[in-house]
Amino acid sequence: MRTRQGTKKRILDAASELLQRNGYGGFSYQHIASQLGVKTAAVHYHYPSKADLGVALIRRYRANFSWWTEQLASQGTDPVARVEAFFELEARYLREGKVCPLGVVGVEHAGIPEAMRRETEVFFGQLLDWLTRTLHDGARQGVITFSGTASGKALSLLTSLQGGLQVARVGGGETFQRVLEQLRTEFGLHPQPVVRRMPAVG
Amino acid sequence: MRTRQGTKKRILDAASELLQRNGYGGFSYQHIASQLGVKTAAVHYHYPSKADLGVALIRRYRANFSWWTEQLASQGTDPVARVEAFFELEARYLREGKVCPLGVVGVEHAGIPEAMRRETEVFFGQLLDWLTRTLHDGARQGVITFSGTASGKALSLLTSLQGGLQVARVGGGETFQRVLEQLRTEFGLHPQPVVRRMPAVG
DNA sequence: GTCTATAGAGGGATAGAC
DNA sequence: GTCTATCCCTCTATAGAC
Numbered sequence: 001m002r003t004r005q006g007t008k009k010r011i012l013d014a015a016s017e018l019l020q021r022n023g024y025g026g027f028s029y030q031h032i033a034s035q036l037g038v039k040t041a042a043v044h045y046h047y048p049s050k051a052d053l054g055v056a057l058i059r060r061y062r063a064n065f066s067w068w069t070e071q072l073a074s075q076g077t078d079p080v081a082r083v084e085a086f087f088e089l090e091a092r093y094l095r096e097g098k099v100c101p102l103g104v105v106g107v108e109h110a111g112i113p114e115a116m117r118r119e120t121e122v123f124f125g126q127l128l129d130w131l132t133r134t135l136h137d138g139a140r141q142g143v144i145t146f147s148g149t150a151s152g153k154a155l156s157l158l159t160s161l162q163g164g165l166q167v168a169r170v171g172g173g174e175t176f177q178r179v180l181e182q183l184r185t186e187f188g189l190h191p192q193p194v195v196r197r198m199p200a201v202g
Numbered sequence: 203m204r205t206r207q208g209t210k211k212r213i214l215d216a217a218s219e220l221l222q223r224n225g226y227g228g229f230s231y232q233h234i235a236s237q238l239g240v241k242t243a244a245v246h247y248h249y250p251s252k253a254d255l256g257v258a259l260i261r262r263y264r265a266n267f268s269w270w271t272e273q274l275a276s277q278g279t280d281p282v283a284r285v286e287a288f289f290e291l292e293a294r295y296l297r298e299g300k301v302c303p304l305g306v307v308g309v310e311h312a313g314i315p316e317a318m319r320r321e322t323e324v325f326f327g328q329l330l331d332w333l334t335r336t337l338h339d340g341a342r343q344g345v346i347t348f349s350g351t352a353s354g355k356a357l358s359l360l361t362s363l364q365g366g367l368q369v370a371r372v373g374g375g376e377t378f379q380r381v382l383e384q385l386r387t388e389f390g391l392h393p394q395p396v397v398r399r400m401p402a403v404g
Numbered sequence: 405g406t407c408t409a410t411a412g413a414g415g416g417a418t419a420g421a422c
Numbered sequence: 423g424t425c426t427a428t429c430c431c432t433c434t435a436t437a438g439a440c
Contacts, residue, residue, distance in 0.1 A: 007423080022312045025227040028415060042424050044417065099309055106368025107301055107309040110224045117372070124372045152384040159365030159381055160358050166308025167361055170319070170326050179361055182354040186388070209405080230433060244406050246435065407440070415432075422425070 008046045010036055015057055020098035024054065024108050051113035058119040061101055062126060069130050079138030080189060086131070087180055090161045094176050099169075100162040102127070128154055138187075145188040157183060210248045212238055217259055222300035226256065226310050253315035260321040263303055264328060271332050281340030282391060288333070289382055292363045296378050301367040304329070304360075330356055340389075347390040359385060 014035045018027035029040040029050070036043075047053035068089075072082055093099065105112050105120045112120075131154035138144025146153040164179035184190055216237045220229035231242040231252070238245075249255035270291075274284055295301065307314050307322045314322075333356035340346025348355040366381035386392055 023225070023227065023310045025225065026310060026313045029417090030415075038423095039425060040416085041418085041426080045423060048417085050416070102372065103305065103365065103368050104309055106365075106371050107306055108225045108228060109368075109371040111228045120372050124369065128373075148384050148387040152380055152387070155369075155377065156362050156366075156381050156384040159369055160362040161365070162368070163305065163308075163361030163363075163365035164358075166305050166311075166364070167326065167357075169308050169311040170304065170322050171330075175357065178354055179358050182350050182358040185350040185354070231435090232433075240405095241407060242434085243408080243436085247405060250435080252434070405440105407438100409437085409439100411434105411436080413433080413435105416430095418429080419427090420425100421427100422423105 007036065007038070007042070011043055011046055011053070012056060012060055015053055016060070017096075017098070019057060019104060020093070020096075020101060023104050025111055051115055054113055054116035055119050058101065058105075058116055058123055062119070062123050065123070065126060065130075078143065079134050079141060080143050082134045083138065083144065083187065083189065086134075087161075087183075090165065091176070091180065093165055094168055094173060099165040102158075103162045103166055127158060131155075131158060146186060209238065209240070209244070213245055213248055213255070214258060214262055217255055218262070219298075219300070221259060221306060222295070222298075222303060225306050227313055253317055256315055256318035257321050260303065260307075260318055260325055264321070264325050267325070267328060267332075280345065281336050281343060282345050284336045285340065285346065285389065285391065288336075289363075289385075292367065293378070293382065295367055296370055296375060301371075302364040305364045305368055329360060333357075333360060348388060 011032055014032045015027065018031055029043045033040045033043050043053075047056060072085060077085070090100070102120065102124060105117065109117065128151070132151040135144060135146065135154050135157075136150040139146070139150060160179055160183065164176045167179075168176040213234055216234045217229065220233055231245045235242045235245050245255075249258060274287060279287070292302070304322065304326060307319065311319065330353070334353040337346060337348065337356050337359075338352040341348070341352060362381055362385065366378045369381075370378040
């Protein structure tokens with residue numbers, strides 16, 4: 001029980017990376033097994049079918065996101081910092097050559113197991129709710145500006161980043177940065193150092 | 203030369219639909235062949251490798267888009283109508299259960315043949331250039347409003363719609379409509395009937 | 405231009421030994 | 423919990439007859 005404790009977790013780690021890098025159809029038990037230095041049967045032991053693995057994967061994304069938002073909440077961060085933290089989350093995906101799991105499921109939808117789709121649906125609701133609440137708070141406090149409703153903007157923000165990560169693979173990493181730049185501009189979220197750096201010399 | 207004229211075109215038609223519905227890894231020569239009522243060898247005759255087929259596919263997307271923009275230009279449509287026409291193009295994808303080819307290539311990037319990726323890069327530039335010019339013209343004429351630069355907004359518009367089509371598969375078709383709604387709001391593109399319907403009764 | 409037949413690789417999954 | 427061995431399927435691609 002201690003010898004190889006953690007194989008189950010290591011499988012999820014490897015699978016998660018492969019999913020976001022190559023897509024659902026783009027990874028196999030072979031890939032995972034060879035990456036962990038085990039045989040495919042060992043992977044099947046922990047996750048009998050690929051559907052089981054897929055569901056566990058999305059479930060963990062959900063748990064991780066819940067944990068992440070709770071961290072932010074317990075630190076009492078303001079709406080602006082929360083939005084920036086979300087941007088950083090996605091920017092990290094970019095650096096790691098990953099895309100959003102939501103996009104993977106969206107594109108390969110027909111080839112995704114039913115149970116995994118349903119789990120993704122919940123994940124999507126979770127993301128959208130949090131983003132909506134954050135924008136709503138930001139607007140109420142007057143620190144974030146945007147047109148339309150908080151939920152509408154939250155949705156277009158989410159899809160924009162998701163598409164941005166994908167398009168960055170085609171158009172280069174700066175492409176994603178430009179999406180971020182645009183979103184910050186719309187939110188009135190620009191690092192005011194420009195203002196602060198020139199404290200009226202005259 | 204006349205018996206089965208058009209097989210080559212019909213292959214592209216079937217492949218295009220499959221690509222946008224199931225992804226690149228999600229369709230096979232089998233799918234195409236059975237859909238056309240022929241054998242896989244016949245498909246290989248027209249497109250020896252799947253990479254050849256993939257490249258031809260993106261090339262046709264490019265040609266179609268060029269034709270489409272030229273049509274709009276020759277009709278002298280204004281920037282607002284052009285943006286709306288683009289929205290309609292994407293909305294049609296939604297109705298057909300398709301996503302943007304750009305997203306497919308983005309998600310499955312690692313599994314996409316080199317030549318097909320390069321072709322997609324050009325396609326992306328094409329889309330972005332046209333959208334940027336359209337927004338630029340709209341802003342100059344004062345009929346479209348947005349924050350930031352035309353190219354920045356064009357990019358975030360494109361990624362937003364792309365992500366919106368994908369997310370609609372997870373969250374339902376209304377999801378995409380809400381993205382459109384949000385974009386229209388930001389552009390100040392709302393059907394003013396609301397204003398016109400109440401012509402100051404008092 | 406389309407067919408039959410087949411090669412050869414990789415995929416998901418299971419049985420049973422250790 | 424991990425292994426070997428194996429089954430059966432689908433996939434891309436080619437050769438050669440028609």
